[in-house]
Amino acid sequence: MDAEKMKVIEEPKTKVAEVQTIFRESEAQTNPYTPEYIVDKDNVPEVLSIASLRFGKGLPASMIEMELIENMREKRAFENALPPTSDEACFLLRRKLMEEQEVREWNKREEDIKRLQNERLNLLQSALVEREKETEEKHAQRTEEIRLKKTENKERALAKIQRKRIKVLRKMYKARKNVEIKGKKRDIISDYANFGSTVYAPITRDGLSLDKKANKYEVQPEALSSYQGIEELSRSLPNNVFMTNVSVQKFKFQFNNSLSRSENSHMAQLKKAQATIDTTLKQQQQKDQVQVVQSLINQIKMRPETPAYKEFKRNDLVINEGFKDRMEQNMKDDQKRRAIVLLQRLVRGRAIQNMMFEGKEKRLDLISELRA
Incomplete structure (x- = not known):
């Protein structure tokens, strides 16, 4: 019997589960429940002053x-603070305060x-602004549509005119090919009567040179054809022909006398x-020359003197007991002096290189142009 009670009950394949949650759906929301209540005339709760507010309405x-x-x-505090209407003074004060409160309420209503x-x-x-914007956008769109339409019509008309032009040109080209060149008989009388004809003014492309018969009209005297003829011609002429005597002073004197x-x-x-x-101008030229010379003198940069270090000079070699020590000291001094001179050379060389590099950078465009 106990074995039967202890038999395991199998779990069903399906089961129903219930759960409580704080989440809800918006469609299932309703107005909050308000229970019925009884108001005491002497003690009215403040919350009843907003009883008119509902969900969605306030x-x-x-x-x-x-x-x-x-x-x-x-307003409620003001009403509670009003004096009672027991006597005439309190009544007048109450009336005055209520009038002032009413004026304040009216002013507030006007402001609202x-x-x-x-x-x-x-x-x-x-x-209105939105409507104006929409109207302007519509007008602009309409204008753009009209412009596109007119442009399309213009392009279509131009294409039509171009096709017509090409067609006419082809017809003219074919007509020119079919034209028969007919010869025209020469009218000799009209050619000689017209001084602009080819008889008087022949055309070079027809094979006639304009200067073909020019040698017939050249004047070539025999006296100028040889040296002897030129000498005979010079002997026959008087000497005053070859000698001209023009006095400049005479003309100058005449010119001066003619002046008023x-x-x-x-x-x-x-x-x-x-x-x-x-x-x-002469003074200015002299002044400019002096300035140029002075500027050239100022541009000359003298090389600074090489500093001499007295402590590096050799001491007189005196043969004594410390001769070797002095020789070593002199050798060290010579090495220091040579090192200093080398540093000076390097610094000066580097300075000159920098100057050359700056000049090259300033005139880089000119160098590129010359190389091109």
């Missing part, structure tokens, strides 16, 4: 609802109305001005 609360709640709290109007105006303005007083004064002023200009 809840969850935004800044506007928060301001509304704060205003309700202030203005704020709402401004928001609506901003929305309207933004809507104002012209002579003008000539004197011109000579004076020319002399002043020549003197100034």
Whole structure:
């Protein structure tokens, strides 16, 4: 019996499992449940002042609802702080405070109305701007479509004209090939009557040279054909033909006498001005030469003197007991001096190399042009 109770129960192939979770679906959300309640007239809870708010209508609360709640709290505190209407003074004070509160409420309402109007105006303005943008985009698109259409029509018309032109040119070319060249009979009378014809002005391409018969009209006197003829011609001419005596002073004197007083004064002023200009130019040239020489002298860079180190000079060799020590010291001094001189040479050579490199870099374009 105990063995039967201890028999293992097999687990079914399928089973149902239930679980509780805090997650939900938005479609299953409903308005929160509000239980029924009884309000005590003497003690009204503050939460009932926002009982009109519902989910989707004020809840969850935004800044506007928060301001509304704060205003309700202030109004409730103000009503609780009002004096009672027991006597006339308290009544007048209560009336005055209520009037001031009413004025403040009206001012706040006006501000709220203005704020709402401004928001609506901003929305309207933004809507108008968007509409204008859409209209401009439509107009621009329409203009672009018209332009593309006109361009396509123009290209089509140009292509048609080009095809027509090629067709006409081909026809003209074929017509020229078929033209028969017919000879024309020469009219001798009209050729001789027209002085522009080939009779008077032959054409070179027809095989006639214009200077073919020019030697018939050349003047070649026999006296100029030989040296003896030239000598005879020179003997027959008088001597005054070969001798010319032109006096420049005579013409100069005549020119000066023909000048008037104002012209002579003008000539004197011109000579004076020319002399002043020549003197100034000469002084300027001398000054420029002095400046050039001075600049050349300033550009000359003297080589600095090589420093001499007295301690490196050899001492007089005196044969004494410390002769070997002195010889070793002198050899060391000579080695130091040679090392210093070598360093000086290296530094100066490097400086010259740097100067040459800078000059090469400055004139690199000119060197490239000369190499090209």
